[in-house]
């Protein structure tokens with residue numbers, strides 16, 4: 522509940538926390554930069570602050586529970602702080618969050634980036650303020666101030682919402698219909714990010730391949746970004762299989778274009794019947810022939826996917842089809858999601874749910890297969906020299922970063938921090954190991970020059 526004895530002054534320290542997807546991360550970063558421009562000083566989540574902001578998630582019931590726990594925890598720790606919850610859970614359950622007194626300010630997806638504008642209205646209020654207007658269907662702007670990101674790789678939101686209505690997904694009801702960010706607005710943010718040191722931009726949205734703005738598609742977005750001085754790499758975070766234009770593949774395959782050879786193409790199931798019940802828009806055969814074409818057009822392509830274990834009515838035969846399908850394509854990895862019934866979706870109303878123990882067993886099988894695929898993909902590059910964009914090191918004397926085709930690489934380097942934000946040639950010498958399967962080991966192919974990033 523609001524503390525009526527709270528000091529009546531503008532809060533100056535703000536702590537922000539993000540749950541959920543990459544899009545939420547990109548949006549939290551935009552909120553942070555707006556708050557900094559308005560004079561707030563950002564401190565890590567969990568540290569004392571006058572304002573705490575949770576960008577929440579509602580994709581599964583567990584995500585909601587996590588959002589509630591985060592709010593309760595911070596309320597208990599800092600009862601005098603102003604507490605704001607924004608994003609998908611706030612959009613879906615604004616009134617009930619207010620009734621439970623879980624936050625002072627509750628803002629849905631439509632207005633959350635303008636959080637700073639609602640803060641003055643909190644002064645003197647004894648009841649939570651809920652801001653949840655209907656989400657517009659029009660293209661949008663974010664008008665993010667330049668600010669500092671301090672990150673080598675940053676997410677750039679280009680699109681929001683989805684019209685596809687897959688039967689397991691709640692996202693269209695909390696993020697609205699598909700709409701695109703205006704090109705000049707996203708280019709302005711991209712330029713600001715690059716000017717403060719970002720070398721790689723990850724294009725993010727709910728359904729990025731449906732980007733359409735003033736007659737332009739995602740190809741024109743990547744071409745504009747390709748012309749941005751100082752930007753080294755453009756990556757598309759995840760893209761629906763039916764929305765990838767051939768032009769995007771051609772750009773990925775063109776060494777002169779900064780769009781990197783990385784395609785995260787959600788599959789969900791290798792069974793035609795299951796795909797149909799999920800209301801996915803392709804058959805396994807169509808996915809396979811598209812993936813094969815992409816692999817032909819883009820040398821060394823990192824092909825990743827999402828797959829769901831235990832969707833309602835997925836029987837042993839359908840699961841076996843999925844396993845065979847995944848075995849048959851050279852995926853570099855998959856993200857495996859155990860099916861989790863989401864209230865409010867058509868799939869949740871089905872009577873034929875798979876038992877929890879069986880979902881767990883199938884998830885483990887798929888994860889083991891993904892590990893094997895990952896090692897096989899890594900193995901193709903042992904002995905090769907690739908360029909690595911080095912990020913902030915996590916361990917002393919160990920520099921780490923990613924290749925264009927998303928191989929995570931570690932290199933022993935006495936001055937690991939000095940390599941941060943530089944692109945250097947690395948010879949890959951071994952795959953990940955049991956302790957860290959996702960990370961290959963390499964050595965610098967040439968000593969780094971004093972300056973520059975390749």
Ligand code: SF4
Nearest residue numbers: 683685686687690692
């Ligand atoms: S494509 Fe399907 S899974 Fe993805 S956001 Fe849209 S409805 Fe959800």
